[in-house]
Amino acid sequence: MRFDELARSYERLEATSKRLEMRAILVELIRPIRPPDLAHVLYLSQGMLRPEYEGVELGVADSLARRAVATATHAEEADVGRRAKASGDLGTTAAELLAGRPRLETAHPLTVANVYAELTAIAQAKGEGSQEVKVRTLVDLLGRASPLEGKFLVRFVLGTLRVGVREMTILDALAEAFADGSKAARTRIEAAFNLSSDLGLVAGALVEHGLDGLASIGLEVGRPIRPMLAEREPTLAAVLERMGGTAALEFKYDGLRVQAHVPKSGPVRLFSRRLEEISAQFPELVADLPSAIRERPAIVEGECVPVDADTGDIQPFQLVSKRRGRKYDLDKAQTELPVRLFLFDVLLAAGTPTYSEPFPARRERLESIVRPNEHVAIAEQRVVASVDEATAFLDEAISAGGEGVMAKSVKEGSAYRAGARGYWWIKYKRDYTVGLADSIDGVVVGAFHGRGRRAGKYGAFLLAVYNPERDRFETFTKVGSGFDDAQLAEMPKRLAKFESSEPPPEVDTGISPDRWMRPHLVIEVRGAELTLSPIHRAAVGAIRAGAGLALRFPRFTGRFRDDKGPTEATTSKELLEMYRLQVRQEAADPPDGADAAG
Ligand code: ATP
Numbered sequence: 001m002r003f004d005e006l007a008r009s010y011e012r013l014e015a016t017s018k019r020l021e022m023r024a025i026l027v028e029l030i031r032p033i034r035p036p037d038l039a040h041v042l043y044l045s046q047g048m049l050r051p052e053y054e055g056v057e058l059g060v061a062d063s064l065a066r067r068a069v070a071t072a073t074h075a076e077e078a079d080v081g082r083r084a085k086a087s088g089d090l091g092t093t094a095a096e097l098l099a100g101r102p103r104l105e106t107a108h109p110l111t112v113a114n115v116y117a118e119l120t121a122i123a124q125a126k127g128e129g130s131q132e133v134k135v136r137t138l139v140d141l142l143g144r145a146s147p148l149e150g151k152f153l154v155r156f157v158l159g160t161l162r163v164g165v166r167e168m169t170i171l172d173a174l175a176e177a178f179a180d181g182s183k184a185a186r187t188r189i190e191a192a193f194n195l196s197s198d199l200g201l202v203a204g205a206l207v208e209h210g211l212d213g214l215a216s217i218g219l220e221v222g223r224p225i226r227p228m229l230a231e232r233e234p235t236l237a238a239v240l241e242r243m244g245g246t247a248a249l250e251f252k253y254d255g256l257r258v259q260a261h262v263p264k265s266g267p268v269r270l271f272s273r274r275l276e277e278i279s280a281q282f283p284e285l286v287a288d289l290p291s292a293i294r295e296r297p298a299i300v301e302g303e304c305v306p307v308d309a310d311t312g313d314i315q316p317f318q319l320v321s322k323r324r325g326r327k328y329d330l331d332k333a334q335t336e337l338p339v340r341l342f343l344f345d346v347l348l349a350a351g352t353p354t355y356s357e358p359f360p361a362r363r364e365r366l367e368s369i370v371r372p373n374e375h376v377a378i379a380e381q382r383v384v385a386s387v388d389e390a391t392a393f394l395d396e397a398i399s400a401g402g403e404g405v406m407a408k409s410v411k412e413g414s415a416y417r418a419g420a421r422g423y424w425w426i427k428y429k430r431d432y433t434v435g436l437a438d439s440i441d442g443v444v445v446g447a448f449h450g451r452g453r454r455a456g457k458y459g460a461f462l463l464a465v466y467n468p469e470r471d472r473f474e475t476f477t478k479v480g481s482g483f484d485d486a487q488l489a490e491m492p493k494r495l496a497k498f499e500s501s502e503p504p505p506e507v508d509t510g511i512s513p514d515r516w517m518r519p520h521l522v523i524e525v526r527g528a529e530l531t532l533s534p535i536h537r538a539a540v541g542a543i544r545a546g547a548g549l550a551l552r553f554p555r556f557t558g559r560f561r562d563d564k565g566p567t568e569a570t571t572s573k574e575l576l577e578m579y580r581l582q583v584r585q586e587a588a589d590p591p592d593g594a595d596a597a598g
Helices: 003-014 019-030 037-045 062-073 077-087 090-099 112-124 130-144 147-158 167-178 183-196 199-216 236-242 283-292 330-336 359-369 387-399 485-498 572-588 591-595
Strands: 229-232 247-252 256-262 269-271 298-306 339-349 376-378 381-384 404-408 421-429 440-449 458-467 472-479 515-517 522-526 529-533 548-552 555-560
Touching: 003 019, 003 037, 003 112, 003 147, 019 037, 019 167, 037 112, 037 199, 062 077, 062 090, 062 130, 062 147, 077 090, 090 147, 112 130, 112 147, 130 147, 167 183, 167 199, 183 199, 229 572, 236 387, 236 421, 247 359, 247 387, 247 421, 256 283, 283 339, 283 376, 339 359, 381 387, 387 404, 440 472, 440 485, 458 485, 458 522, 458 572, 472 522, 485 555, 529 572, 548 572
Parallel strands: 229 421, 339 376, 472 548
Antiparallel strands: 247 381, 247 404, 256 269, 256 298, 298 339, 404 421, 440 458, 440 515, 440 522, 458 472, 522 555, 529 548
């Protein structure tokens, strides 16, 4: 496949923000493609070279890309810099410069295979001399590129490709391009993706063996599974009712979710909730898991929490977040901020998948294969059948340092549902009993200049929730409170890469911030209550025509949700559910109870 076909499709994708149109363009693009190009096109279109969990990065800084553009177009580097500053996008500048340069007649047109191979070489160049290799490879590619191709190549290497196709849209397109486009087909394709986290792999199996071929995609040690997620209920009585009167309650530990892949021999790999590999951050878990798990290869899931080195007591979450992303002083961190992994599920044991077994069978298996040690334990659990029993267990969980309980269905159908949020698991935190107590994970889509003490900095941020049905980020609040000076100073750095001169097409809002941000950074906020708003667009029209949901008195909790990608933020549907719970709660509470919500 020629690369210019892909570039032309990107141009069309960029020009639309309608999901149906995007899907149609994608279907047209991918239908004629076969492996291995197919997988490569899908990864490239998401701005990646490999499935996200592999964490492959190109390692191309702005300055390096500028140098490559200057060399390839025989321009002065300083001039390239000036032009890119004016256009706000080095890709656009590269296209302009390439347009003014005579193209080699003899050059072969770029193919997707060439581009993919060269980009892979750029990613693989490591160590001494690697910068030169990266520049040279990029110069070669740009030397053969048309202006349009050059624009997208530059954006790709800088990580600023803005075609905006996310997984959900690609899954739709796969169902239409390679199956009958029905809901049933879409569901089967998504299920294969949830188990493998690899769209290229799923697309390949689908094209070569049809929908039935997807059954061949199973679990593999080292390839993360998309996590099963929980719903909420406002009271323990409601939790039990949902569960049919009986449920397995577990301590809800407040830490980092970890999916551990433990091979028969060889290194253990740990993945975060958003499937990033975090093995390097927790060497003690990597070291202790093999002896703690009897039947390997195994895939187990748990929550990693900080514990007191002397007493073994659970410590506040903030301590474990310090261990994330930490590259230095790992030895020091291990002794100063010790952690323990509380396992709550098993998806593969002795090489055989267990995820489709009902939860009680999985729990039994978990108990039989785990030999607890200093760093590995099993989540506390009790099966309860009354509100009194449930309340007593909740009290135990809270006093042991948990933040509430996780209720798990013990019914026949209680298989592990990868990538799905449902009432098979229900989270209940103690503070749900007062008004809107749960926090919301919002995506930053804009920023406002500060005034007074915050002059010259950002003073507030526009936040959105994610709507997977529309594949849009719908705003629900503008938050300025709760940031300390250090956090506020950190925001421009965290956001710099995502600034956008135009409103990003995937953002839906009635407000214009001073600066738009492409959806990336997720932060946790709390607020007094959810209300209806004419300017915010979260779940717009669900309660009243033209009105979206908005959070009153929002406050940043201090927690950056680096373990969540933008599409894993709170969803519009969840926000709507929270709004409804709050309305029910108000109806049930005496007036002074409602006051406590502020
Ligand atoms: P979500 O994961 O539902 O999007 P979130 O990341 O904001 O939401 P919470 O709302 O606090 O997290 O609750 C869900 C999380 O609780 C799980 O993803 C998991 O990390 C954690 N957790 C703690 N204890 C357990 C347990 N016993 N069983 C399952 N999950 C648990």
